[in-house]
Amino acid sequence: MDLYEQKLGIKMWAEADRPREKLMLHGRRQLTDAELVAILIGSGSRNETAVDLSKRMLGAYQHDLDAFGKAGVKELSKFKGIGEAKAIGIVAALELGRRRKETAKPEIIKVSSSRDAFVCLQSDFADLNHEEFWVLLLNRANHVRSKHLISKGGQSGTVADPKVIFKTALEHQAAYIILAHNHPSGNLKPSNEDLKLTKKLVEAGKLLDLLVVDHLILTDNGFYSFCDEGLI
Structure with missing residues (x-):
């Protein structure tokens, strides 16, 4: 041949x-x-x-x-x-x-307020006796793209690594990030560590054009919004 x-x-x-x-x-x-x-x-x-x-x-x-x-x-x-x-x-x-x-596409959830975000995340934090840190990722129309567990900890805290948070957001092509963690104690008041971490992530998000628009603290009885309180 x-x-x-x-x-x-x-x-x-x-x-x-x-x-x-x-x-x-x-x-x-x-x-x-x-x-x-x-x-x-x-x-x-x-x-x-x-x-x-x-x-x-x-x-x-x-x-x-x-x-x-x-x-x-x-x-x-x-x-x-x-x-x-x-x-x-x-x-x-x-x-x-x-x-x-x-397969029918699931209804697109739009987050227009801190309560919308709370409703979207509430079931993920229900009845936990330890702290978890999650992110809720939104597109530019404020529609939920996905939500992700970032870390688990003990009853008094968990470590949220900024590198993991922003890597997750970039991989899922997010435009906006809502941070969320729970307080098993039932206390909705943010700790000094919560305030420092939020400020750090907000500033980092501005550099990456991935805006952190809120941070929720959740308990079984309600939630606290950093945005609503003027802290973001």
Whole structure:
């Protein structure tokens, strides 16, 4: 066989052209349908790369993902190079995609006040006999993106590492941060440590353009808002 007629395996391709590496470098949306299926397949054969095999399979369904998604294990196993295990993997992945599409998106919670934030966090602090520190992350429209446990401690305190807080906020593309921790004692008054930490985090947030807009202290009977009290 002429050297130039030999097909290169995926491992011989430029790194940016390999489906897995391409996904890592540029994100999943930059991959073609065939490249995504090739990742599910994992490997091709000596005569056909996983991408070529994926193109052949999709071509059999006129590149209609809906039709492709309805194919069963036995049907996919008929393609040369696709054994039962690979067919099962493809069917499972496509079924997850279908279920995701059918799943109703949860209601977007908008935080317009300290009470809104309290309601969003209240269940996370209910009946705790130790201190925990959480962050509630918002987008620029004040919609909740996510909430995260930062640290756990004892009955008298917990350590909130600013590096962990801002790393979490950056990873989740937050615009605003609401800090929150509880006082198992039931005392809503902020300690000197609470005041110092809040000031430190507010100033750090300004430098990173990740504004700390409030800090809540929660107990089983209520909450204290640094923002409402004019401390932020």
